[in-house]
Amino acid sequence: MSDDKNLRPATRIVEAGRRKEWTQGVVNTPVWRASTILFDTVADLRAAVASPNDRLYYGRRGTPTQWSLADALTELEPGAAGTMLYPSGVAAVAMALLSVLKPGDELLMVDSTYEPTRAFCRNVLGPMGIATHYYDPLAGAAIADLFTEKTRAVFMESPGSLTFEVQDVPAICAAAKACGIVTLLDNTWATPLFFPAIGHGVDLTILACTKYVVGHSDAMLGSVTANAERFEALRRTTHQFGQHVGPDDASLGSRGLRTLDVRLRQHQAGALEVARWLETHPGVARVLHPALPSCPGHEVWQRDFLGSTGLFSFVMAGGDDAARADLVDNLDHFGIGFSWGGYESLALPVDPRPLRTATGWAAEGPLVRLHIGLEDPADLIADLRRGLDRFVERR
Ligand SMILES: Cc1ncc(COP(=O)(O)O)c(C=O)c1O
Structure with missing residues (x-):
């Protein structure tokens, strides 16, 4: 126009x-x-x-x-x-x-x-x-x-x-x-x-x-x-x-x-809140989120990007595929499914190991990818807390 x-x-x-x-x-x-x-x-x-x-x-x-x-x-x-x-x-x-x-x-x-x-x-x-x-x-x-x-x-x-x-x-x-x-x-x-x-x-x-x-x-x-x-x-x-x-x-x-601008800002705020909380939980070994200093290439993100969005992963502190499935299956506010970018939160078990050929992938436990939707992050954190507390008790 x-x-x-x-x-x-x-x-x-x-x-x-x-x-x-x-x-x-x-x-x-x-x-x-x-x-x-x-x-x-x-x-x-x-x-x-x-x-x-x-x-x-x-x-x-x-x-x-x-x-x-x-x-x-x-x-x-x-x-x-x-x-x-x-x-x-x-x-x-x-x-x-x-x-x-x-x-x-x-x-x-x-x-x-x-x-x-x-x-x-x-x-x-x-x-x-x-x-x-x-x-x-x-x-x-x-x-x-x-x-x-x-x-x-x-x-x-x-x-x-x-x-x-x-x-x-x-x-x-x-x-x-x-x-x-x-x-x-x-x-x-x-x-x-x-x-x-x-x-x-x-x-x-x-x-x-x-x-x-x-x-x-x-x-x-x-x-x-x-x-x-x-x-x-x-x-x-x-x-x-x-x-x-x-x-x-x-x-x-x-x-x-x-509405992309307003949605992305909301995804950004919610995902950062959840990611920072995950970093504090003993059931989590690492959070892979470009806006967190622990993410490989974070300084490049800080230099070049104007924001972060709703998709990131976390590594569980130990556990196996069954423990991860138990965690994901019992979340109330995260759907289980492919794709991302919608208004709803999703959790997906993922494994980069068979996909790498030039570099390896080693981690302390299984990897879970989250998409943080437009829900109130406090509800998402409460949901993850229930699941991760249970994981730590059973580990
Ligand atoms: C980074 C990235 N690129 C491309 C695609 C493919 O998009 P589509 O599912 O529309 O084919 C996906 C889908 O998950 C994706 O995550």
């Missing part, structure tokens, strides 16, 4: 992507259900086909419903050229990688990456002749030691899935740029509100919008936002793979986005 480039993120998030020609004066861009678009004349049809963007042409290429969300996500990333939407976060990861890599290239992938990203490298990129080499999430500028003539891209995820190591994204991007290597970041945890990735030097930034953008655990959605050097290749690849997001899901994404 406004062209003011100096708007603060909380204002931007309310106004972005709500162009009058898309909203027609309604507050939220309406849901356009479309496959065929009809034209008055052959000349009109040809003109629409010739126009690259934002012109109704065929449903797969989107309508104002999808464009408005994509535009809003671009506006949240200063320096970005555009955003493409995908039916899930995993599809976004896949398309971002395929827009960069070709057979014979090598990819450097962070060892703490989300498991399906690792599976994509193994099961899709590998057979295409693209080799993946894994690196230590704390590598920083030393990533340059791993570059070969074939290295085409470095993929980061910060903080890492399950174990939350914070990566030195600016240092990695600077090293990569000096060698003409493309950088990609899974920025789902922080979102552009707490880590504007393009401004930190990243070429392609990926969100599983399923999490905090949608924010209500009721739709699957992904996005990739790219700088000017990478956006055309991203768009071409996306179109060639026929990627499309349904208008209802795009609309849910836009609705979630409008």
Whole structure:
């Protein structure tokens, strides 16, 4: 709605992507259900086909419903050229990688990456002749030691899935740029509100919008936002793979986005309160939360991030898988299930050990990942206290 480039993120998030020609004066861009678009004349049809963007042409290429969300996500990333939407976060990861890599290239992938990203490298990129080499999430500028003539891209995820190591994204991007290597970041945890990735030097930034953008655990959605050097290749690849997001899901994404700032601040406050309390309990050996000094890479988080969100893990002080299952099963206010980023709290038993290849993972006990929702943290702490007290008594 406004062209003011100096708007603060909380204002931007309310106004972005709500162009009058898309909203027609309604507050939220309406849901356009479309496959065929009809034209008055052959000349009109040809003109629409010739126009690259934002012109109704065929449903797969989107309508104002999808464009408005994509535009809003671009506006949240200063320096970005555009955003493409995908039916899930995993599809976004896949398309971002395929827009960069070709057979014979090598990819450097962070060892703490989300498991399906690792599976994509193994099961899709590998057979295409693209080799993946894994690196230590704390590598920083030393990533340059791993570059070969074939290295085409470095993929980061910060903080890492399950174990939350914070990566030195600016240092990695600077090293990569000096060698003409493309950088990609899974920025789902922080979102552009707490880590504007393009401004930190990243070429392609990926969100599983399923999490905090949608924010209500009721739709699957992904996005990739790219700088000017990478956006055309991203768009071409996306179109060639026929990627499309349904208008209802795009609309849910836009609705979630409008409250992202206020929700993230609440997730941040609740998660910090729970994490700090967990640090004091004898049933807990370690809390892996980027905003706590004990988290690997905490000083980088402090330097680069504008906030922390609701997802973190803790290591139990001893115990085994059965003790962990007993703890999680008996929590009253934490759901047991995959994904995160909704308004509800979740607890999940996780094990990074089989997923690591470049680095190891050793811990004092089993690992539990928590997502802290929008409940009152006092109720969540009381719930965890009951479970952890019982664990300590039985240990
Ligand atoms: C860090 C991260 N990236 C990507 C994804 C994939 O997103 P989706 O479930 O929408 O495919 C997830 C899902 O949990 C995730 O945690």
